[in-house]
Amino acid sequence: MACCSSSSWVLKPRTSAWSPCRRPPSAAGCRRSLIVAASTSKFANENREYVIVGGGNAAGYAARTFVEHGMADGRLCIVSKEAVAPYERPALTKGYLFPLDKKPARLPGFHTCVGSGGDKQNSEWYTEHGIEVLYEDPVVALDIENQTLTTLTGKILKYGSLIISTGCTTIRLPENIGGFLPGVHYIRDVADADSLVSSLVKAKKVVVIGGGYIGMEVAAAAAGWNLDTTVIFPEEHIMPRLFTPSIAQRYEKLYQENGMKFIKGVLVDKLAAGPDGRVASVSLRDGSIIEADTVIVGIGAKPVVSPFEDIGLNKNVGGIQVDSLFRTTVPGIFAIGDVAAFPLKIYNRMARVEHVDHARKSAQHCVKTLLTANTQPYDYLPFFYSRVFEYEGSSRKVWWQFYGDNVGDAIEIGNFDPKVAAFWLNSDDRVKGVFLESGSPEEFAILPTLAKSQPVVDRAKLQSASSVEEALEIVKSSL
Numbered sequence: 001m002a003c004c005s006s007s008s009w010v011l012k013p014r015t016s017a018w019s020p021c022r023r024p025p026s027a028a029g030c031r032r033s034l035i036v037a038a039s040t041s042k043f044a045n046e047n048r049e050y051v052i053v054g055g056g057n058a059a060g061y062a063a064r065t066f067v068e069h070g071m072a073d074g075r076l077c078i079v080s081k082e083a084v085a086p087y088e089r090p091a092l093t094k095g096y097l098f099p100l101d102k103k104p105a106r107l108p109g110f111h112t113c114v115g116s117g118g119d120k121q122n123s124e125w126y127t128e129h130g131i132e133v134l135y136e137d138p139v140v141a142l143d144i145e146n147q148t149l150t151t152l153t154g155k156i157l158k159y160g161s162l163i164i165s166t167g168c169t170t171i172r173l174p175e176n177i178g179g180f181l182p183g184v185h186y187i188r189d190v191a192d193a194d195s196l197v198s199s200l201v202k203a204k205k206v207v208v209i210g211g212g213y214i215g216m217e218v219a220a221a222a223a224g225w226n227l228d229t230t231v232i233f234p235e236e237h238i239m240p241r242l243f244t245p246s247i248a249q250r251y252e253k254l255y256q257e258n259g260m261k262f263i264k265g266v267l268v269d270k271l272a273a274g275p276d277g278r279v280a281s282v283s284l285r286d287g288s289i290i291e292a293d294t295v296i297v298g299i300g301a302k303p304v305v306s307p308f309e310d311i312g313l314n315k316n317v318g319g320i321q322v323d324s325l326f327r328t329t330v331p332g333i334f335a336i337g338d339v340a341a342f343p344l345k346i347y348n349r350m351a352r353v354e355h356v357d358h359a360r361k362s363a364q365h366c367v368k369t370l371l372t373a374n375t376q377p378y379d380y381l382p383f384f385y386s387r388v389f390e391y392e393g394s395s396r397k398v399w400w401q402f403y404g405d406n407v408g409d410a411i412e413i414g415n416f417d418p419k420v421a422a423f424w425l426n427s428d429d430r431v432k433g434v435f436l437e438s439g440s441p442e443e444f445a446i447l448p449t450l451a452k453s454q455p456v457v458d459r460a461k462l463q464s465a466s467s468v469e470e471a472l473e474i475v476k477s478s479l
């Protein structure tokens with residue numbers, strides 16, 4: 001069989017609307033055409049038809065979609081800053097931090113796409129599918145005119161189409177207040193998680209700074225290690241961007257029952273080192289000092305836009321601006337996952353979503369658009385979740401999911417025994433967002449339909465529901 005296109009390694013024109021041949025190439029055929037084209041090119045061996053920058057969650061799902069379309073073999077290159085093949089990042093603050101005697105998750109156990117029931121794509125999987133992966137060699141420069149990328153080690157990669165999936169990086173406390181001391185941890189990748197585990201094995205007093213996702217997941221993990229743990233954050237309650245004060249209070253009580261201490265409404269002034277140079281204490285703006293041998297900081301993340309600023313950024317939500325097909329303002333260049341500022345069609349606004357469901361779905365949608373005649377706009381329903389206290393022997397596992405938009409008034413039903421639900425209604429009594437803790441699989445499964453359909457409900461009837469089951473029935477019957 002002839003290769004899909006004898007010109008498959010001749011770079012395509014930079015248009016986001018080109019439609020390549022869709023016949024699956026034979027692996028051998030494609031590799032032959034690579035050798036022929038490369039030897040005649042000015043950029044010998046440097047031409048790549050499709051390049052993905054970033055080897056994270058979105059990249060793993062994008063690679064799978066290339067394979068599904070028969071367009072990976074000999075055509076796709078992933079340039080990664082990390083040393084390992086793409087993995088399901090959420091595991092790092094969940095199974096990865098289980099106590100060492102409670103079977104913690106380790107690679108290769110959670111490479112993408114196992115988090116959604118797909119193949120475990122380890123490094124051999126990429127080799128077998130003819131995908132070139134450049135590890136530990138971040139991209140440091142982009143030349144839009146010449147369609148080239150430069151990596152840290154000096155490789156110059158000429159691309160046909162480029163997908164940027166550089167994700168986010170952790171926001172750090174400044175060095176001059178002790179944010180870089182030994183024993184102070186941030187957690188974004190598997191190397192960070194390993195470093196944290198090496199501190200936890202000898203830790204006695206842990207301070208967690210930040211009351212968001214990282215703070216709550218890492219604090220729950222520290223409880224599993226039976227460590228004296230204090231969580232410090234500037235707001236009134238945990239998870240301030242999503243939880244209502246009342247929902248937060250229920251979770252805080254559960255954490256306190258597991259030995260956690262909270263210091264709320266205060267900012268950190270300084271982290272100080274002991275005689276061994278490691279962090280020894282955390283001073284707060286109110287003058288108090290808390291001893292700590294291990295500090296974990298989770299104060300948010302920011303999109304990694306460098307060195308891609310010239311492509312066009314979104315001023316309001318940050319990140320690289322794309323349209324509903326993940327096309328940037330430069331033809332042939334796309335952005336997906338945490339770094340992409342995209343039109344959130346359902347709410348008619350631009351958004352950046354720093355959660356794994358969007359990373360997976362944006363990757364699939366973008367690659368489908370690139371490889372087929374797809375012109376269907378991305379129509380995303382925001383989905384966030386967390387799971388804590390999952391380790392064997394924990395007295396109470398916690399699993400919540402949220403779909404939609406947390407705008408308007410929240411109506412809360414249930415006693416956290418273990419279920420609780422919340423429904424956000426706008427001024428027209430339309431359901432905008434739904435939250436559920438410890439629901440059954442069937443109950444969780446109905447949530448996206450409720451949030452997507454946004455039914456108008458009888459507010460008084462919903463408020464008087466005596467159980468989560470009854471409340472869900474009321475909303476379902478309004479569809």
Ligand SMILES: Cc1cc2nc3c(=O)[nH]c(=O)nc-3n(C[C@H](O)[C@H](O)[C@H](O)COP(=O)(O)OP(=O)(O)OC[C@H]3O[C@@H](n4cnc5c(N)ncnc54)[C@H](O)[C@@H]3O)c2cc1C
Pocket residue numbers: 053054055056057058059079080081082088089090091092093137138139140165166167168187188189304306307336337338339353354355356357359383384385386387
């Ligand atoms: C600890 C943790 C736990 C999380 N848990 C959950 C959860 O439970 N549920 C949920 O919905 N979401 C969770 N998230 C968020 C979720 O992991 C992200 O939304 C998702 O990983 C985004 O995928 P991405 O591919 O856009 O970015 P990432 O997965 O961050 O991948 C980006 C990759 O690009 C690399 N990179 C950056 N710059 C360059 C460069 N110049 N050249 C080459 N490579 C580069 C990075 O090293 C990284 O490997 C969690 C995040 C973290 C950090």
Ligand SMILES: NC(=O)c1ccc[n+]([C@@H]2O[C@H](COP(=O)([O-])OP(=O)(O)OC[C@H]3O[C@@H](n4cnc5c(N)ncnc54)[C@H](O)[C@@H]3O)[C@@H](O)[C@H]2O)c1
Pocket residue numbers: 093168209210211212213214215217232233234235239240241267268297298299300301354355356384385386387
């Ligand atoms: N289950 C999940 O979806 C999940 C889990 C872990 C991480 N993540 C992702 O990882 C990234 C980082 O998470 P995160 O928890 O760091 O961010 P976050 O935005 O969820 O929480 C940041 C928290 O930091 C605190 N804070 C902010 N500035 C501070 C300061 N100067 N001093 C002290 N506290 C301060 C606030 O309490 C705030 O709630 C995000 O993209 C997040 O979506 C998601």
Ligand SMILES: O=C1O[C@H]([C@@H](O)CO)C(O)=C1O
Pocket residue numbers: 088089090091092094095109110114115116356
């Ligand atoms: O989405 C997820 O993927 C990982 C894990 O399931 C992979 O095995 C995890 O902990 C999630 O929350």
